[in-house]
Amino acid sequence: MTRKFPQPPSLRRSAPTQRQRAAIYVVCEGKVTEPRYLDDFYRRLQAKPITLARIQGGAGEPLTIVKRCVELKKELARANRRSAAPNDQIWAVFDRDEHTFFDEALRLAAKEGIYLAVSNPCIEVWGLLHHGECDRLMGRAQAQRLLSDIMPGYHHEKSPYFEWSWCESRIADACANADRGMKKRDEERRPFPTGCPVSNFHQLLRALQGK
Numbered sequence: 001m002t003r004k005f006p007q008p009p010s011l012r013r014s015a016p017t018q019r020q021r022a023a024i025y026v027v028c029e030g031k032v033t034e035p036r037y038l039d040d041f042y043r044r045l046q047a048k049p050i051t052l053a054r055i056q057g058g059a060g061e062p063l064t065i066v067k068r069c070v071e072l073k074k075e076l077a078r079a080n081r082r083s084a085a086p087n088d089q090i091w092a093v094f095d096r097d098e099h100t101f102f103d104e105a106l107r108l109a110a111k112e113g114i115y116l117a118v119s120n121p122c123i124e125v126w127g128l129l130h131h132g133e134c135d136r137l138m139g140r141a142q143a144q145r146l147l148s149d150i151m152p153g154y155h156h157e158k159s160p161y162f163e164w165s166w167c168e169s170r171i172a173d174a175c176a177n178a179d180r181g182m183k184k185r186d187e188e189r190r191p192f193p194t195g196c197p198v199s200n201f202h203q204l205l206r207a208l209q210g211k
Contacts, residue, residue, distance in 0.1 A: 021049065021050065022049075022051070022087045022088055022089070022210075023050065023051040023053040023088045023089075024050055024051070024052055024053060024089050024090075024204075024207060024208060025069075025072055025076075025088070025089070025091065026038060026052070026055045026090075026204070027056045027065050027069050027072070027090070027091070027092055028055065028056065028057045028058070028065070028094070029058075029059060029065055029093060029094035029095060030093070030160075031057045032057065032160050032161065033160045033162060034093050034201075035055045035056075036161055036162070037162050037164075038052070038055055039055065040164040040168075044168070045208070045209065047209075049209070049210035050207065050208055050210050052208060053088075056068070061094070061099050061105075062092070062094045062099050062101060062102050062105035062106075063101035063102075063104050063108065065094050065105070066092045066105045066108045066109045069090045069091075069112070069114045070112045070114065073113075073114070076088065089115050089207060090115065091114070091117055091204055091207075092105070092109055092114050092117070093117040093201070093204065094117075094118060095118070095119050095120070095121060095122040095140075096118065096119070096120035096121050096193060096194075096196070097121055097122055098140075115203075115204070115207070116193070116200070117199075117200055117203065117204040118192070118193040118199070118200060119198070119201060120194070120196045120198050120199070121139055121143060121197065122140045122143050122144070123201070124143040124147045124156070125197045125198065125199045126201040126202075127151055127154070127162050127167075128146060128150070129177040129178050129181070129199065130151075130166070130167050130171070130173065130174040130177075131151075131170070132173075132177065133177045133181065134177065134197045135181065135184060135197070137197070143197070151163055151166055151167075152166055171205070175202040175205070175206070178198075178199055178200065178201070178202040179202070181198050182198055182200060185198050
């Protein structure tokens with residue numbers, strides 16, 4: 001059965017002001033890879049219809065990350081900021097990997113309206129999608145090794161950065177490849193996020209663009 005998760009609505013507004021702009025908050029499993037990529041992506045957007053309000057990295061395993069997102073959602077509600085937009089989004093970014101409480105994290109996110117950017121088995125799948133479609137069943141170590149073969153400077157321990165100069169011109173292809181991968185996993189009856197390999201990291205990028 002395909003799980004139902006919050007789907008990012010269009011965040012575009014007519015004649016937005018700074019006080020009206022919707023905001024996105026991101027809580028990541030990775031300390032470096034995902035936060036740095038998101039920062040690189042957002043800083044280079046020509047138009048910023050959405051405010052990237054916060055990126056927290058190194059937040060732990062999936063269930064801990066989603067719980068932190070729920071806490072953040074409550075904190076923002078309590079703050080009752082006049083500038084807060086009703087369609088602010090809180091995203092949890094993590095890998096499938098071999099995490100014990102993965103399914104519990106998915107259920108809590110669906111219950112609490114937390115948006116998910118999940119890569120199975122790991123975020124390196126998103127890196128691989130910049131190079132081409134990714135359909136071969138693989139584990140984390142294999143995905144990391146494949147990415148180190150094609151992405152200049154990348155090493156999952158020594159240099160866990162996605163080289164922006166290499167990624168930037170390939171983002172549109174990566175998004176298209178990610179869409180095709182999700183569709184194929186559905187056709188295989190292994191829908192996101194349980195199918196492997198798969199990543200919907202591109203949906204977070206689209207949300208940051210107001211799409």
